[in-house]
Amino acid sequence: MKDERLNRSVATKITQLIDEGIFPSGSRLPGERDLAEQFGVSRATIREAEITLQALGRLKIKTGSGVYVMKASDAKYGGIPAASAFELTQARLLFESEAAALAASVIGKEALDHLEYLVEKMALSSGDEADAADREFHLTVAAASENTVVRYIIETLWKIRNESGAVKDVYDSECEKYTAQRGDEHAEILDALRKHDSAAARTAMRNHFGRLMEAMLEVSEEQTYNEMRKKSVETRERFLKSV
């Protein structure tokens, strides 16, 4: 540990204690005053260390209550916003459609061939492999726009998907079901790009995400239904218990 600054070394020490299980995930660690005494440093230093770890997503500081070890599942990515699957899909619908429209006017043979290969690959594979091909398909379209910023933004959108555990789960469950349909939609997009038809490419991409959103809404309704059902069962049990 060659951390010169004390607050740094304290931060790494606390990190070690967490990793070693001394401070279990979700548990509350000693108060700042206690820790200061144990580590033999001032309370200010302890605070700075804890604040660092909070910014890194390892700790959660609750005013008046204490500081807790962040559960791994809740880990948040620095700078990436907490987004729902709906929000992300809506944003992708808007932005990727425009990216596709832009790409249609300038896309070259090389990119088109690669997209064709990816569409085939998606049809023949499944699971993670198909997912990777899907991702590459969209990124290839974005790259074909020949606009660095556009490509960067689309990449960022994908990053948001992967960094958000909740969003990823929803997407995964959706993709499983509609594999065939997804293939058709990608083929449609590819066709429009081949014809250098911007309007058609935009429409095809919008349809692609539009259908995904509808599917998600259905699931949402299903979940709502299940929750209501569960709640009614609970109510019923409570009622029976009191009788």
Added chain:
Amino acid sequence: MKDERLNRSVATKITQLIDEGIFPSGSRLPGERDLAEQFGVSRATIREAEITLQALGRLKIKTGSGVYVMKASDAKYGGIPAASAFELTQARLLFESEAAALAASVIGKEALDHLEYLVEKMALSSGDEADAADREFHLTVAAASENTVVRYIIETLWKIRNESGAVKDVYDSECEKYTAQRGDEHAEILDALRKHDSAAARTAMRNHFGRLMEAMLEVSEEQTYNEMRKKSVETRERFLKSV
């Protein structure tokens, strides 16, 4: 900004100053003692805010020297790519137009009032002040979309502008000349949003950036005059084809 903890709100304020270009990338910001006085808080609070931003990769603290704004290229996830002013403007044209269209359907009175205030402010002020109002106008529209991801993307686009010296220069020189026109364009956008007319909002925003791109291309042509003129025309065709 409803960060209840002071150190948090200070951190976000500093972040804003960085994003707005007041603390340029790579520059050194005032000493902790000065900042404490400026913000009207204690030095400890300033330290905690700076430590947070350091952990997030936005600042670099050097003992005995000062604290510096982290260059974007050193940022965590793949740095902002070298983008030209053309690319950025084109991306903004595509994406901000869609954001405006989305916002039109759900924008509320509060946001509309704020936008009106900003349009007036832009008309009455100039230079940095007008620039800040311009930025806030676009970010307010994005926020009005009520989609976290959309807002985040628009913010990212603005960040790219500030972190790319070349792009910033081009924009500044353009904005100087077309102050009046810019006001009209913003007013048009605001009108469309008031009527909750998505299509009109999209069109108004596209015109806004479309005119900006043409202005930039004109300057580009002037500058490169003879030989580069041909290339300029090609670029122009390529960028405007999709519009």
Added chain:
DNA sequence: ATACGGCATTGGTCATACCAAATAACACGA
């Protein structure tokens, strides 16, 4: 012109005090 050394600046740490939020403890009334 260069190398050395002192000095001002700036971050790093400590100690103490007080405030506000969250929580635990307790006394009270239905």
Added chain:
DNA sequence: TCGTGTTATTTGGTATGACCAATGCCGTAT
């Protein structure tokens, strides 16, 4: 007995003020 509202304690949040250590500037001496 069971809430329930009040009080006391714990815990984080902020403010001061002091001193240390690294850095960088600048004037001096070689």
